[in-house]
Amino acid sequence: xxxxxxxxxxxxxxxxxxxxxxxxxNAFYTRVEQSNxxxxxxxxxxxxxxxxxxAAQWPNWLPSSLVNLGLDLRxxxxxxxxxxxxxxxxxxxxxxxxxIRDALRxxxxxxxxxxxxxxxxxxxxxxxxxPEGMSRALEVVRGLARQVQTLTGVGAxxxxxxxxxxxIVVQLSEAEKLATDDRTVRQSLExxxxxxxxxxxxxxxxxxxxxxxILIQVPGIGSAGELKEIIGTTAQLTFNPVVGRGTNPDAVxxxxxxxxxxxxxxxxxxxVESAPVVTGEELVDAQPAFDQNGRPAVSFRFNTSGARKFGxxxxxxxxxxxxxxxxxxxxxxxxxxSHIPGGSGIITGNFTVEESTNLAVLLRAGALPAxxxxxxxxTIGPELGQDSIDAGKVATIVAFVAVLAFMALSYGxxxxxxxxxxxxxxxxxxxxxxxxxxxxxxxxxAGIVLTVGMAVDANVLIFERIRExxxxxxxxxxxxxxxYEKALSAILDANVxxxxxxxxxxxxxSGPVRGFAITLGLGILTxxxxxxxxxxxxxxxxxxxxxxxxxxx
Amino acid sequence: MRLKLVPQNTSxxxxxxxxxWLGISALMMIVAFTSxxxxxxxxxxxxxxxxxxxxxxxQEIDVGVYRDAxxxxxxxxxTITEIFDPNFGPxxxxxxxxxxxxxxxxxxxxxxxxxxxxxxxxxxxxxxLPFESVESVGPKVSGELIQTAVIAVVLxxxxxxxxxxxxxEWQFALGAVAALVHDVILTIGIFSELQxxxxxxxxxxxxxxxxYSLNDTVVVFDRVRENLRKYKKKDLKEVLNISINETLSRxxxxxxxxxxxxxxxxxxxxxxxxxxxxxxxxxxxxxxxSSVFVASTILLWLGVKRDWSKPSNNAGNQxxxxxx
Numbered sequence: 064x065x066x067x068x069x070x071x072x073x074x075x076x077x078x079x080x081x082x083x084x085x086x087x088x089n090a091f092y093t094r095v096e097q098s099n100x101x102x103x104x105x106x107x108x109x110x111x112x113x114x115x116x117x118a119a120q121w122p123n124w125l126p127s128s129l130v131n132l133g134l135d136l137r138x139x140x141x142x143x144x145x146x147x148x149x150x151x152x153x154x155x156x157x158x159x160x161x162x163i164r165d166a167l168r169x170x171x172x173x174x175x176x177x178x179x180x181x182x183x184x185x186x187x188x189x190x191x192x193x194p195e196g197m198s199r200a201l202e203v204v205r206g207l208a209r210q211v212q213t214l215t216g217v218g219a220x221x222x223x224x225x226x227x228x229x230x231i232v233v234q235l236s237e238a239e240k241l242a243t244d245d246r247t248v249r250q251s252l253e254x255x256x257x258x259x260x261x262x263x264x265x266x267x268x269x270x271x272x273x274x275x276x277i278l279i280q281v282p283g284i285g286s287a288g289e290l291k292e293i294i295g296t297t298a299q300l301t302f303n304p305v306v307g308r309g310t311n312p313d314a315v316x317x318x319x320x321x322x323x324x325x326x327x328x329x330x331x332x333x334x335v336e337s338a339p340v341v342t343g344e345e346l347v348d349a350q351p352a353f354d355q356n357g358r359p360a361v362s363f364r365f366n367t368s369g370a371r372k373f374g375x376x377x378x379x380x381x382x383x384x385x386x387x388x389x390x391x392x393x394x395x396x397x398x399x400x401s402h403i404p405g406g407s408g409i410i411t412g413n414f415t416v417e418e419s420t421n422l423a424v425l426l427r428a429g430a431l432p433a434x435x436x437x438x439x440x441x442t443i444g445p446e447l448g449q450d451s452i453d454a455g456k457v458a459t460i461v462a463f464v465a466v467l468a469f470m471a472l473s474y475g476x477x478x479x480x481x482x483x484x485x486x487x488x489x490x491x492x493x494x495x496x497x498x499x500x501x502x503x504x505x506x507x508x509a510g511i512v513l514t515v516g517m518a519v520d521a522n523v524l525i526f527e528r529i530r531e532x533x534x535x536x537x538x539x540x541x542x543x544x545x546x547y548e549k550a551l552s553a554i555l556d557a558n559v560x561x562x563x564x565x566x567x568x569x570x571x572x573s574g575p576v577r578g579f580a581i582t583l584g585l586g587i588l589t590x591x592x593x594x595x596x597x598x599x600x601x602x603x604x605x606x607x608x609x610x611x612x613x614x615x616x
Numbered sequence: 617m618r619l620k621l622v623p624q625n626t627s628x629x630x631x632x633x634x635x636x637w638l639g640i641s642a643l644m645m646i647v648a649f650t651s652x653x654x655x656x657x658x659x660x661x662x663x664x665x666x667x668x669x670x671x672x673x674x675q676e677i678d679v680g681v682y683r684d685a686x687x688x689x690x691x692x693x694x695t696i697t698e699i700f701d702p703n704f705g706p707x708x709x710x711x712x713x714x715x716x717x718x719x720x721x722x723x724x725x726x727x728x729x730x731x732x733x734x735x736x737x738x739x740x741x742x743x744x745l746p747f748e749s750v751e752s753v754g755p756k757v758s759g760e761l762i763q764t765a766v767i768a769v770v771l772x773x774x775x776x777x778x779x780x781x782x783x784x785e786w787q788f789a790l791g792a793v794a795a796l797v798h799d800v801i802l803t804i805g806i807f808s809e810l811q812x813x814x815x816x817x818x819x820x821x822x823x824x825x826x827x828y829s830l831n832d833t834v835v836v837f838d839r840v841r842e843n844l845r846k847y848k849k850k851d852l853k854e855v856l857n858i859s860i861n862e863t864l865s866r867x868x869x870x871x872x873x874x875x876x877x878x879x880x881x882x883x884x885x886x887x888x889x890x891x892x893x894x895x896x897x898x899x900x901x902x903x904x905x906s907s908v909f910v911a912s913t914i915l916l917w918l919g920v921k922r923d924w925s926k927p928s929n930n931a932g933n934q935x936x937x938x939x940x
Contacts, residue, residue, distance in 0.1 A: 135888075143757065286746060288726025441751040447670065447888070454703060454886035461884055462877035469873060472619035505889050506817050509881060513824065513896065516877030517831075520870040524835065527866040530624075553838040556783055560834055561827035563779060564772045568823050571768035576820045583824065615618075 065540050065603050075596045079487050082589075085494030088121070088129050095121045095129055128497045131266070132282075133504035133578055136452050138445030139282035140290045143438045146251045146275045148244040150433035152185035152235055155243065157337075159207075159222065160187055163233060166203050167191070174200045179318075180230060187233040194229040201226060204233060211238045248275050250432045255279060255294045257428040262293060276438070287440040297390050297434055298425035300343030302373070303335040305384040305396050326392040327413045333393045335386050340376045345369025349426035351419045352409060359419035360411045363426065370406020378402040389422075455508035462512045463489070470519055474526050477616050480601045481522040484593040488518050491589040492582070501585075504578030514586030520557070521594030524550045530616045539614040540606065547599060554591065562587050621872060622865040630860050630908060631853050631916060637909040641798055648805020657808050660815030663762050665717030665755035669732060674707040675742035682711065685739035689731055692716040701887040710748070710887070717755045765819040769800065772826050780830075784837060787918040792833045795911035799829045799902045806898055817892040825899030828874070832867060832907035839863050840915070852920060856912050871904045 088095040101117035121127055134141050160179070167177045167189065175193030182188040191200055201224050208220035219238035224231055235243065248271060255277060256269045268280040284290055306320055310330050316322050319338065325331040345365050352362040365373055376385075377399050386396040387410055394412045414422070467485065470478040492514065496503065529546030533539070565584035569577055661668050671677075679696045686694055693716035704710065713732070729750055737743045753761075773796055781789035800822055807814050839859040847855055875897065882893045 145756075286726070286729075287750065287752075288729065291726060438754040438757045439752065441749070442747070443749045443751075444746065447748045450703075451886055451888055454884060455889075458881040458884040462880040465876040465880060466873050469619070469876060473621075473869065475618060506820055506892060509885070509889055509892060509896075512877045512881045512885075513874070516874035517828070517870070519873050520831070520866075523866050523869045523873075527863075527869070530865075531862065549842075553835045556834045556838055557831040560776050560779060560830040563775050564823045564827040564830075567768055567772045567775065568820060571764050571771070572816075572820065576816055579817075579820045579824075583827075 065544055065606055067600060067603055072600060075600050078592070079491065079597060082491035082494035083487070085126050085128070085497050086490045086492075087125065088127050089493050089497060091121070092129060095127055099127055099129070126497070128500065130493060130496045131500060131502040132448075132452070133502045133507065133575060134280055134282060134441070134443055134448075135505045135575055136448045136455075136503065137282045138443050138448040139280065140284045140287040141439070141441040141443075142279045142287055142290055142294070143272070143440070144255075144277045144279065144294070144435040145438055146248050146277065147434040147436055148247045148275050149185065151243055151247045152240070155235060156185060156187050156233070159233065162207055163187065163189065163204055166207055167200060170196070170199060170203055174203075182232075185234065188227070189231045189233070190229055191231065192229075197226050197229070197231070200231055204231060208236075211236070211242055244275060247432045248277070251435070252277055254429050254431050258293055258424060261424045261428055277435070283445070285442075287442045291437060291440070292421065293424070295435055295437065296425055297431045298343065298422075298428075299388075299390055299430045300346070300426055301339035301388045302341045302376075303337070303339045303386050303388055304376075304380070305386045306334040306336060308333045308396070323386075323388060323391055323393050325396075326389070326394050333386055333396055335388070335393075339388075340385065341365065341369050341373050343426055343430050345372075346426055349423045351416070351423045354409060354411045358411065359414040359416045360409050361414075361419050361423045361426065362409045363407065365406035367406070370404075373406055373408075374402065374404045378404075451505050451508075455505065459508065459512055459515070462515050466515055466519060470522075474616060476605075477526055477529075477602070480598050480605075481519055481526070481594075483601065484522065484598040485515065485518055487597055488586075488589050488593040489515065491593070492586055495585050495589065496582070501581050502578055503582070504575040506575045506579035507582045510579045510582030510586060513583065514590060517561075518586065518590035518593070521550075521554045521591060522598055524554055524557075525594065525598070526616050533614070533616065539611060542614075543602060543606065547595075551595070554594065558587050558591050620865075621868045626861045626864055627857070628861060628864075630857055631913065634909075634913045634916070638913055641906070641910055644805070645798065645801050648801050648808070651805055651808040655808060655811070657804070657814040658811045660813045661714065661717075661751060661753045661758065662816040663758050663765075663814070665753050665758040667715040667717075667729075667750065667752040669713045669715070669729070669750050670748040671711050671713065671736065672744045672748050673709045673711075673740050673742040674744070675709065675740060677709045677711045677740070679711070681739050682713070682736060685735045686713070686732065689728075689735065691728070691732075692718070699887050701890075703884070703886060707742075709742075717753075717758070761816060765816070768819065769822055769826070772823050773797070773800075776826070776830055780834070780837075784841060785920060787915055787920045788837050788840075790918060791911040791914040792830060792837070794914045795833050795903075795906040796826050796829055798906045798910050799825055799899060802902050803895055803899055807895070812891050812894065815891075817889070818895050821892050821895035821899065824896055825903055828896075828900055829903030829906060832870075832903055833911045835866065836860055836863050836907055836912060837915075840912075844920070853916055856916055860908055860912060867904060867908070871900055874900050 097117050098119070098121035101114045105114055105118060164177065164179075167174055173193065173196035174191040175196060176191070178190045178192075180188035180190055191197065204222075204224040205220075208222045211219045211221050219236055221236060221239040222233055223236045224233045226232075252269065252271055259267045259269065259279070259281060266282060268278065270278045272278045279290065279294065281290055306317070309332055312322065312324065312332050314322050314332065314334060316334050319336060320334055321337050322332050322334050325333065345368060347364050347366045349361055349363045352360050354360040381399050381401060384396045384398045387394045394410060397411075410422075463485075467482045470481050470485075472478070474481065489511070492511065495501075525546050528550040529542050532542035532545040532549075535542075562584060565580050565587065568580035569584060572580055677698050679698060682696050683694065695714040697712050699710040699712060701710070715728075715732075718728075729747070733745050733747065737745060773793060776796065777789050777793045780792050803822060803825060806812075807818065836859060839862055840856060843855050843859050843862075847858070850858075878893055878897045878900065882890060882897060885893060
C-alpha cells in the first residue's frame with residue numbers, strides 16, 4: 064500500500080538537508096560576505112588581525128557560497144559597449160603600405176611609378192603610371208598575401224587586390240575581417256578586464272555578448288559615467304617626432320604626416336610624423352608621480368626594445384621636440400634635452416592628481432585595439448537597491464505567511480505538511496541559487512514570490528484528488544495512494560509547460576529578466592520535488608505512526 | 617472546520633451561456649485591440665531608446681518647475697512623472713524623468729546627466745544627487761530588444777502548442793493556445809488602456825502569464841482526457857462540465873494562493889516592480905477565466921475524438937498515453 068523504500072527516504076531527507084545547508088549562508092548575508100572578502104584578502108597576503116577576526120565570523124566547515132545580488136539590488140553600473148571592429152582595418156592597412164610600396168618599387172620596369180591615392184580607411188589605392196603592367200602588379204601584391212586559418216575558408220588569404228582602371232585596390236578579405244574582428248573583441252575584453260581589475264572593485268561581470276559587444280557590470284561603482292572614463296578611453300600612447308606647430312587646424316600635412324590638436328591648449332596644433340618612434344605597447348610600467356615642480360605627472364618605463372628605440376632616437380635628435388600623443392591628442396611636446404638611455408621617463412601635462420592616476424592605470428593595462436561605443440548604460444544607486452531588497456523581503460515574508468495560513472485553514476493537517484514542504488522548497492531554491500552562483504535580481508524576487516504562490520499548486524492538486532478518492536471510500540491509504548497517482552500527470556504537464564516558458568525566457572532575456580527566469584525555472588523544479596516526494600514522505604510517516612481509520616483532507 | 621472557497625460538489629453548467637462568455641471575451645479583445653491601435657503602448661526606454669532618471673527630493677515635487685528648469689537644455693521630448701508609493705516617507709518625493717533618445721546610436725552622455733543634475737538642483741534645493749538611478753538605452757539596442765521580445769513570446773506560444781499537441785490532441789492544443797492569445801491580448805490591452813509603462817520586465821510577466829494560464833488549462837484538460845475515458849457514452853458538453861466542476865476547487869485554490877502572494881508583492885514590493893506585478897495579477901485573473909471559458913468552449917466547439925480506449929493511431933501521438 065503506502066510504501067516508500069528506506070533508501071528513498073534517506074535520499075529525500077538528504078537532498079533537503081543538503082539544500083538547506085547550502086542555503087544557510089544567505090540567512091547571514093553580511094557576515095558571510097565580510098568573512099569571504101576577508102579570506103580572499105588573506106589569500107592575497109593582506110594578513111592583519113582585523114582581517115583574521117572578520118574571516119572567523121563564518122566557520123570554514125560551512126558552505127560559504129552566496130546568492131549574488133544583481134545590480135538592481137546592490138547598486139552599481141551597467142554598460143553595454145560595442146567594439147568598433149572596423150577601426151582595426153585602418154591600422155592593418157596602414158601597416159601593409161610599406162610592404163606593398165617596396166614590392167611594387169622592385170617591379171618599376173613593368174608597372175612604372177606608383178602613387179598612393181586618397182581612399183576609404185579600410186583600403187589602400189595605388190595608382191601605377193603604366194596600366195599595361197597591371198596584371199603583374201596585382202600578381203606582386205597578391206604574392207604578399209598570407210594564409211588565414213579559418214574553419215570554413217580553406218585557402219583564404221588575408222588580403223584581396225583588384226584593379227580599378229589604373230589603380231590597384233587592396234582590402235582585407237572577408238575571412239581575414241572575421242578573424243580580425245574576433246581577435247579585436249577578445250583583446251578588448253581582456254583590456255577592459257585588466258583596467259577594471261586595476262581599479263579594484265569587487266565581483267565585476269565582464270562578458271562578451273554576441274559578435275562584437277561587451278557587457279560590463281560593476282557593483283558598487285558610483286555611476287556609469289565614472290566607469291566609462293576608465294574603459295571608454297582607447298589609451299593609444301605614442302611618441303612621435305614633431306614637424307611643426309601652428310594654429311591652423313586645416314594645415315595640409317605632408318605625406319606620412321598628420322595634424323593633431325593639443326589636449327589642453329585650445330587652438331594649438333602640431334604637425335607630427337605619423338609613424339611613431341615608440342608606442343605604449345612597449346611600456347612595462349606606468350605610475351602616478353610628480354614632476355620637479357610638484358605637479359601631477361605619470362612616470363613610465365619601457366621594455367628593452369622600447370628603451371633601445373627611445374634611447375637611439377633621443378641621442379640623434381637632441382634639441383628637437385617630440386610629441387607625446389594620447390588618442391590623437393598631443394599631451395605635451397617637450398624638447399629633447401639630452402640622450403635618455405635608461406628607457407624611463409615622465410609625462411607632464413596639466414593633470415589633476417586623479418587624471419594622472421587614471422592615465423597610469425590606462426597605460427599599465429594597455430591600449431584598446433579599437434574604440435568602444437556605448438549602446439546602453441544604467442546606474443542604480445545603492446540606496447534604491449537597498450530599498451528594493453527591503454521591500455522585497457517584507458513582501459516575500461507577508462506572501463509566505465498569507466499562503467501558509469491559507470493552506471493550513473483549507474487543508475488542516477495536510478495543509479501543515481504542505482507548509483513544511485513550502486518552507487523546505489524556498490530553502491532548496493536558495494540552496495540551488497547559491498550552488499550555481501546565480502544572480503538574484505528584483506524580478507528574481509518576484510519569481511520567488513510567484514513560486515511561493517504556485518508551489519502549493521502541486522499539493523493542492525494532490526489534496527483535492529485525495530478528497531475525491533475518499534468519496535469512493537476504499538479506505539484512506541488507498542485514497543492517498545490514488546490521489547498521488549492520478550494527480551501526477553496533471554502536475555507534470557502543468558509544470559513542464561511553465562518550465563518551457565521559463566527556459567525560453569532564460570534563452571532570450573537578459574539581465575534582470577534572466578534573473579526572473581532562473582528563479583522561476585528552479586522554483587518549478589524544487590516545488591515539484593517537494594510536492595511529489597517531501598509531502599508524500601511526511602504523509603506516509605504520519606500514516607504509519609497513526610494508522611487512522613478515516614482521514615480528513 | 618475547513619475553509620472551503622468552493623463547495624464540495626458543484627454542478628455548474630459552464631456552457632449554457634457559452635455564447636455570452638465568448639461574446640464578452642471577443643468584445644474585450646476588440647476593445648484591447650482598438651486601444652492598442654489608437655493610443656498604442658507607453659513604451660519604456662528599453663523599447664524606444666532614451667534615458668530615464670529617477671530623482672529623489674526632500675521637498676514636494678513640482679513637475680512644472682522641473683520642466684521649466686530642463687527646457688533650456690533642449691533635450692527634445694521630456695516626460696516627468698511623480699511617483700507615489702505608500703512605502704515612501706514624508707521627505708521622500710520621487711519623480712521619473714524620461715528623455716527621448718538623442719540623434720545618435722550611443723546612449724546619453726554623462727555630460728547631459730551632469731547638466732540635468734545641475735539645473736534641477738538649482739530649481740529644487742531638496743534634490744538628492746547623484747540621482748537614484750539613471751538608465752539609458754541607445755536606439756540600436758532598443759530596436760533589437762523589441763524584436764527579441766516578440767520572438768520570445770511567439771516562441772513560447774509555439775513551443776506550448778507543440779507540447780500540448782504531443783501530449784493531448786490538436787483540438788486541445790488549439791483551445792489552449794486560443795486561451796493564451798486571449799490572455800496576452802487582454803494584458804497588452806490593459807497596458808495600452810491605462811498607459812502603464814511597458815518595458816522589458818513586462819515581457820517577462822507576459823511569458824509568466826502564458827505559463828500560468830497554461831498551467832490552469834492543462835489541469836482542466838488532463839481531467840477532460842481522463843473523463844473521456846471514464847464516461848464513454850456521455851455527451852462531450854457534459855464531460856467538459858463534469859471535468860471543470862471537479863477541478864473547480866483546485867482552480868480557485870491555486871488562483872487564490874498565487875493572488876495572495878502577488879498582491880502582497882504589489883502592495884509592499886515597492887514601486888520599481890509594481891507594473892510587473894500588476895501585469896501578473898491581471899494575467900492570473902484573466903488566465904483563470906480563460907482556461908474555463910475560452911479553452912474549454914473552443915474544445916467543445918472543435919469536438920474531440922471520443923474513443924480513448926484503443927491505443928491512439930493518430931500520427932505524432934505516441935506520447936499521449938504514457939501516463940494513462
